[in-house]
Amino acid sequence: xxxxxxxxxxxxxxxxxxxxxxxxxxxxxxxxxxxxxxxxxxxxxxxxxxxxxxxxxxxxxxxxxxxxxxxxxxxxxxxxxxxxxxxxxxxxxxxxxxxxxxxxxxxxxxxx
Amino acid sequence: xxxxxxxxxxxxxxxxxxxxxxxxxxxxxxxxxxxxxxxxxxxxxxxxxxxxxxxxxxxxxxxxxxxxxxxxxxxxxxxxxxxxxxxxxxxxxxxxxxxxxxxxxxxxxxxxxx
Numbered sequence: 001x002x003x004x005x006x007x008x009x010x011x012x013x014x015x016x017x018x019x020x021x022x023x024x025x026x027x028x029x030x031x032x033x034x035x036x037x038x039x040x041x042x043x044x045x046x047x048x049x050x051x052x053x054x055x056x057x058x059x060x061x062x063x064x065x066x067x068x069x070x071x072x073x074x075x076x077x078x079x080x081x082x083x084x085x086x087x088x089x090x091x092x093x094x095x096x097x098x099x100x101x102x103x104x105x106x107x108x109x110x111x112x
Numbered sequence: 113x114x115x116x117x118x119x120x121x122x123x124x125x126x127x128x129x130x131x132x133x134x135x136x137x138x139x140x141x142x143x144x145x146x147x148x149x150x151x152x153x154x155x156x157x158x159x160x161x162x163x164x165x166x167x168x169x170x171x172x173x174x175x176x177x178x179x180x181x182x183x184x185x186x187x188x189x190x191x192x193x194x195x196x197x198x199x200x201x202x203x204x205x206x207x208x209x210x211x212x213x214x215x216x217x218x219x220x221x222x223x224x225x226x
Binding site: 006034036042044046049099101102 | 114116145147153154155156157160168170202204214215216217218219220
């Protein structure tokens with residue numbers, strides 16, 4: 001039972017345009033959500049997070065939106081750059097939990 | 113550099129064998145987490161230790177075991193290896209015992225079982 005799903009395994013975007021990566025979750029106990037970025041041969045690195053008390057969090061070119069009623073979150077990257085090409089994982093945790101549950105990842109390719 | 117060190121980076125072994133993966137967390141971090149990533153899939157949580165004690169358990173097989181030592185480094189032991197155990201094994205660390213915050217990941221240990 002996948003509690004966190006990223007239904008798009010890959011996404012291709014032109015440099016300068018917006019990249020939108022989506023994530024759905026099923027566990028209503030999740031109250032904290034994170035996005036990680038992973039380059040080949042490296043470990044995942046934290047990108048941005050959002051608490052369930054918010055519906056938006058912004059950090060430079062990266063914005064995460066949370067729709068609790070739909071159990072959906074998205075990561076917007078504007079403008080996209082070739083260096084953003086990586087695999088993006090969304091993850092979630094519950095206040096009472098001790099671990100992050102990850103989605104399957106979306107491979108983003110930003111074309112020059 | 114996340115500050116989390118994993119060894120070995122690559123390991124090739126045969127079915128039925130046993131291997132040990134090692135992780136040194138960031139300085140000051142008390143929690144260590146182990147994750148498995150198979151074939152470009154998501155990261156599957158295996159187990160968490162906090163200050164030497166097991167804190168949470170995920171989908172970890174009985175053939176796998178882990179421990180965290182007094183110096184806070186951790187080892188993941190994989191025994192009676194099967195072809196399906198071939199995967200990237202990531203270690204991550206955090207300051208506290210709860211994962212509702214940032215985890216810092218190592219570069220992973222790639223295990224190939226032939």
